Amino acid sequence: MKLLLDTHAFLFALGEPALLTARTRKMLLDPEIERWVSAVSLWEIAIKIQIGKLEMPSDGQFYVKGLDDLQARVLPVEARHSLAIFDMPLHHRDPFDRLLIAQARADGLTLISRDEAFSAYDVQTMW
8 A cells, every 4th residue: 555645644643643543553654555745745834834824843854854754755746746637626725735636646645634625536545
């Protein structure tokens, strides 16, 4: 199985793992499961910290360490991910989430998210 963590799932894993479900915590510890965090999530975190919508460390090394601790790889945004958004209905208006959905769909990843709006899309989700 290959997991793509939604931004909030990544932040919970870093700072408040008790907010994740027991199943998710178990899967994040399983060495057989690939873990991915999108470059989009890192971008979203940086933007929200800078505009005051998120109180988290503003040191990029904090997130690099978090990725290492999770043994997660960064999923780059490629043109094919962005172009896949043209084929998606506008059920969800958050541009970060739409790109995460497009990435999960394009790369066959299970998206770890508590956002129920994701279920409107043809994407495998888990929470």
